Amino acid sequence: MSRTRIHNLSISLDGFAAGEGQSEETPMGHAGQRLHRWMFATDFGTRMMGGDGGSTGVDDAVAHRHELGIGSEIMGANKFGPPGWQDDPDWTGWWGDNPPFHTPVFVLTHRPRAPIEMAGGTVFHFLDVPPAEALVVARDAAGGLDVRIGGGATTAGYFIAAGLVDHLHLVQVPIVLGRGVRLWDGLEGMESGYDVEVVSTPSGVTHLTFTRRAE
Amino acid sequence: MSRTRIHNLSISLDGFAAGEGQSEETPMGHAGQRLHRWMFATDFGTRMMGGDGGSTGVDDAVAHRHELGIGSEIMGANKFGPPGWQDDPDWTGWWGDNPPFHTPVFVLTHRPRAPIEMAGGTVFHFLDVPPAEALVVARDAAGGLDVRIGGGATTAGYFIAAGLVDHLHLVQVPIVLGRGVRLWDGLEGMESGYDVEVVSTPSGVTHLTFTRRAE
Ligand SMILES: NC(=O)c1ccc[n+]([C@@H]2O[C@H](COP(=O)([O-])OP(=O)(O)OC[C@H]3O[C@@H](n4cnc5c(N)ncnc54)[C@H](OP(=O)(O)O)[C@@H]3O)[C@@H](O)[C@H]2O)c1
Ligand SMILES: NC(=O)c1ccc[n+]([C@@H]2O[C@H](COP(=O)([O-])OP(=O)(O)OC[C@H]3O[C@@H](n4cnc5c(N)ncnc54)[C@H](OP(=O)(O)O)[C@@H]3O)[C@@H](O)[C@H]2O)c1
Numbered sequence: 112m113s114r115t116r117i118h119n120l121s122i123s124l125d126g127f128a129a130g131e132g133q134s135e136e137t138p139m140g141h142a143g144q145r146l147h148r149w150m151f152a153t154d155f156g157t158r159m160m161g162g163d164g165g166s167t168g169v170d171d172a173v174a175h176r177h178e179l180g181i182g183s184e185i186m187g188a189n190k191f192g193p194p195g196w197q198d199d200p201d202w203t204g205w206w207g208d209n210p211p212f213h214t215p216v217f218v219l220t221h222r223p224r225a226p227i228e229m230a231g232g233t234v235f236h237f238l239d240v241p242p243a244e245a246l247v248v249a250r251d252a253a254g255g256l257d258v259r260i261g262g263g264a265t266t267a268g269y270f271i272a273a274g275l276v277d278h279l280h281l282v283q284v285p286i287v288l289g290r291g292v293r294l295w296d297g298l299e300g301m302e303s304g305y306d307v308e309v310v311s312t313p314s315g316v317t318h319l320t321f322t323r324r325a326e
Numbered sequence: 327m328s329r330t331r332i333h334n335l336s337i338s339l340d341g342f343a344a345g346e347g348q349s350e351e352t353p354m355g356h357a358g359q360r361l362h363r364w365m366f367a368t369d370f371g372t373r374m375m376g377g378d379g380g381s382t383g384v385d386d387a388v389a390h391r392h393e394l395g396i397g398s399e400i401m402g403a404n405k406f407g408p409p410g411w412q413d414d415p416d417w418t419g420w421w422g423d424n425p426p427f428h429t430p431v432f433v434l435t436h437r438p439r440a441p442i443e444m445a446g447g448t449v450f451h452f453l454d455v456p457p458a459e460a461l462v463v464a465r466d467a468a469g470g471l472d473v474r475i476g477g478g479a480t481t482a483g484y485f486i487a488a489g490l491v492d493h494l495h496l497v498q499v500p501i502v503l504g505r506g507v508r509l510w511d512g513l514e515g516m517e518s519g520y521d522v523e524v525v526s527t528p529s530g531v532t533h534l535t536f537t538r539r540a541e
């Protein structure tokens with residue numbers, strides 16, 4: 112059974128998944144790299160940046176699940192590019208010629224464009240449809256594997272609120288960002304549909320894993 | 327050296343320390359008892375309610391520190407009573423004739439009244455002064471012991487923002503309350519002055535302990 116999963120969504124204590132002031136120079140706004148330092152210290156994160164020598168404990172094991180068994184991704188317009196990317200016909204995402212997805216990726220935007228085929232199996236498709244419809248399309252493209260909701264928090268929140276997420280992995284980082292894009296708004300009581308596991312690790316982060324409860 | 331401490335301040339994932347709709351019937355608003363269930367399961371919490379048989383693990387050990395070495399408490403008007411208590415000359419707090427404080431307690435309110443002496447050593451004093459001034463008065467009354475900021479989140483936030491808190495213990499409960507009184511507003515970057523320890527326990531809560539860093 113194909114599931115819908117969110118992984119490694121990193122939030123501050125006050126629930127922000129990105130800072131204020133996203134731009135091409137500052138993709139995470141004033142948060143900088145603070146929300147993902149835990150991940151870049153792991154083997155998974157180090158390899159993603161083309162290096163090696165990262166940690167191989169629980170943070171790494173959990174981070175790694177991001178890429179296991181995923182057949183397609185859905186992401187929001189603000190993850191795909193900085194404000195204004197829709198006005199740049201040459202924008203193909205942050206990730207260079209060979210993006211780390213290697214699957215179809217569905218970018219939700221009110222200004223869709225033609226698909227872009229990248230090296231390594233990533234194809235960006237652009238959709239202007241509600242979450243449930245996007246999920247049907249992405250699941251169809253996933254070839255029986257799971258669909259990942261890649262974020263940001265706005266898009267993740269839409270899918271959680273619509274009851275479409277089966278597995279949600281959040282990483283809470285002990286900083287107070289104060290401003291930016293907050294995950295929790297509109298999600299009152301969302302825990303009731305899930306089994307919740309909470310585990311802190313020596314890096315100082317807390318892994319919150321929500322698994323949809325069998326009905 | 328007398329310190330200023332906050333203990334057992336329980337917040338939801340989205341940072342609310344009380345729900346919406348505080349009243350005499352619902353002191354915590356729509357949150358009900360959900361924020362403090364972890365504490366009522368401990369020996370400390372059970373004894374507070376006049377029972378026994380609670381858990382004696384890490385949750386209990388940490389909860390118990392609430393009462394160790396405290397010489398006075400400062401609390402906000404909304405912890406002392408439900409909205410409108412200032413209009414009731416007979417209101418003496420939620421806690422009956424023998425409140426669990428057994429020290430001087432300073433209630434911050436814009437409508438102060440004469441002190442109230444209760445059984446068991448608790449005396450309620452009412453102050454309409456800024457946080458730093460209240461702390462001088464409370465410290466003076468603490469006889470060399472520490473001062474506890476008893477909450478709610480509004481008052482705790484004022485003291486944290488003013489840089490007056492030496493030890494902050496938060497307990498994050500894995501529920502999304504959606505509305506109420508939020509702790510984090512106005513506290514951007516507050517972690518920078520503290521060493522932060524994050525520990526989850528089998529009850530599902532996460533203990534966040536902020537200890538002021540030596541300068
Ligand atoms: N903390 C983390 O782990 C993490 C993970 C991923 C990303 N991020 C960061 O988060 C930020 C982006 O997140 P975000 O929350 O600001 O935005 P986002 O979720 O990436 O994108 C939101 C935008 O997507 C479009 N959209 C969403 N659903 C749609 C639908 N059904 N139909 C049409 N368009 C739809 C809308 O854009 P338009 O109306 O403009 O088309 C909407 O404003 C970036 O800074 C990124 O680096 C952080
Ligand atoms: N989650 C927890 O662990 C926890 C702990 C304690 C309490 N609580 C709950 O939290 C709620 C109360 O918290 P709250 O954040 O709503 O309010 P609060 O912090 O108890 O009280 C805030 C009020 O105190 C007065 N005040 C604060 N500082 C003042 C100053 N310097 N000078 C004069 N007056 C001042 C003001 O009231 P006026 O202007 O009206 O005088 C202000 O509106 C209750 O539901 C309580 O049960 C929860």
